[in-house]
Amino acid sequence: xAEPRWLDEREMRAWNGFLAASALVNRRLDQQLKDEAGLSxxxxxxxxxxxxxxxxxxxxxxxxxxxxxSKSGLTYQVTQMEKAGLVRRRSCPSDVRGVFAVLTDAxxxxxxEAAPGHVAAVREVLVDVLTPEQLDALxxxxxxxxxxxxxxGA
Amino acid sequence: xAEPRWLDEREMRAWNGFLAASALVNRRLDQQLKDEAGLSxxxxxxxxxxxxxxxxxxxxxxxxxxxxxSKSGLTYQVTQMEKAGLVRRRSCPSDVRGVFAVLTDAxxxxxxEAAPGHVAAVREVLVDVLTPEQLDALxxxxxxxxxxxxxxGA
DNA sequence: AACCGGTGATTCAAATTCGAACAACCCGTG
DNA sequence: CACGGGTTGTTCGAATTTGAATCACCGGTT
Numbered sequence: 001x002a003e004p005r006w007l008d009e010r011e012m013r014a015w016n017g018f019l020a021a022s023a024l025v026n027r028r029l030d031q032q033l034k035d036e037a038g039l040s041x042x043x044x045x046x047x048x049x050x051x052x053x054x055x056x057x058x059x060x061x062x063x064x065x066x067x068x069x070s071k072s073g074l075t076y077q078v079t080q081m082e083k084a085g086l087v088r089r090r091s092c093p094s095d096v097r098g099v100f101a102v103l104t105d106a107x108x109x110x111x112x113e114a115a116p117g118h119v120a121a122v123r124e125v126l127v128d129v130l131t132p133e134q135l136d137a138l139x140x141x142x143x144x145x146x147x148x149x150x151x152x153g154a
Numbered sequence: 155x156a157e158p159r160w161l162d163e164r165e166m167r168a169w170n171g172f173l174a175a176s177a178l179v180n181r182r183l184d185q186q187l188k189d190e191a192g193l194s195x196x197x198x199x200x201x202x203x204x205x206x207x208x209x210x211x212x213x214x215x216x217x218x219x220x221x222x223x224s225k226s227g228l229t230y231q232v233t234q235m236e237k238a239g240l241v242r243r244r245s246c247p248s249d250v251r252g253v254f255a256v257l258t259d260a261x262x263x264x265x266x267e268a269a270p271g272h273v274a275a276v277r278e279v280l281v282d283v284l285t286p287e288q289l290d291a292l293x294x295x296x297x298x299x300x301x302x303x304x305x306x307g308a
Numbered sequence: 309a310a311c312c313g314g315t316g317a318t319t320c321a322a323a324t325t326c327g328a329a330c331a332a333c334c335c336g337t338g
Numbered sequence: 339c340a341c342g343g344g345t346t347g348t349t350c351g352a353a354t355t356t357g358a359a360t361c362a363c364c365g366g367t368t
Contacts, residue, residue: 004270004273004274005273005277006273007273007276007277007281010286010289010290010293011281011289013293013297014280014281014284014289014290014292014293014296015276015280015281017292017293017294017295017296017297017299017300018175018176018179018280018292018296019221020221020296020300021172021296021297021299021300021303022172022176022179022180023221023222024221024299024300024303024304025172025176025299025303026176028303067173067174067177067178116158119158119159119160119161120158122161122169123159123161125299125302125303126168126169126172126299127161127165127168127169129295129298129299129302130168130295130298130299131295132164133291134291134294134295135164135165135168136164136168137287137288137291137292137295138168138171138172138291138292138295139164139167139168139171140171140288141171141283141284141285141288141291141292142168142171142172142174142175143167143171143175144283144284145171145175145178145179145279145280145283145284146171146174146175146178148279148283149175149178149179149182149279150178
């Protein structure tokens, strides 16, 4: 542990690039969503996941595990979105503790309104900047990174 | 704008992978740094940049532009780190408004203490997970992504 | 020398985040 | 049926982030 393997030139460039791109892309998309649709990036993610879920509803824990923040963070965001009418809470019949977050029609409409601009922004800042080979490398490499972190963390 | 080019399978995988990895890696490293060295990730970044700067000092604005948060966010972090003795403020002789953030000996020592564990974590979650080809693709692809966002944003 | 647009850093309030603590509840076991 | 460990979602307080507003100042112009 006293003398670790430092990062060589190539590794350093990859790491710095990842770090910078991560911060810049996230900030840019946050801003784009807020300007065009009045949504934060976390909120947009919630809408996407609910829209893709069967019955357009998910348990709070599933939603939080998907990819977000902590459970308490989700509680906060869902409360905000409920005030805005984008989602609704429904208690689970088979488990009194359980709560479903349900996508409302307004939430669905908001998503359809926001999606085109968001996709265009994703293309502009990331997807259309990369070559097909780089896209594959990202998908495979970072896919594996994500899988490991999910596995360990759980 | 009505019907944009949606993401195809490959693009979607790359995008989702990037998004997930970005969130998971950042969270993991934040935690690792906090546990092992009592530093937040932004604070660690500040130490690194100051250590690499000539004279171990940088103007606040340069530091903020480097890659971080907003200027006000930097003011906050530098204040915290100053309380902890890791950095010191020095006013610029040629411009009364200007402020240098200077790395102290304690800050330098803290960085040397934290770096090995941090590098090991970076290897574990990202660098050692990727093949050399994937590392190159990351460096080139995301490097370009970062360059464009910096250029536009400025 | 007074003026003026622009710059550097801080302050402020508001929003968001997290982790720990909490209360209520599920279920398999004795 | 009562018990105890593990789950579920929320609440709470503390830390952090952001953008707008602010204050003080630089430098070139008149």
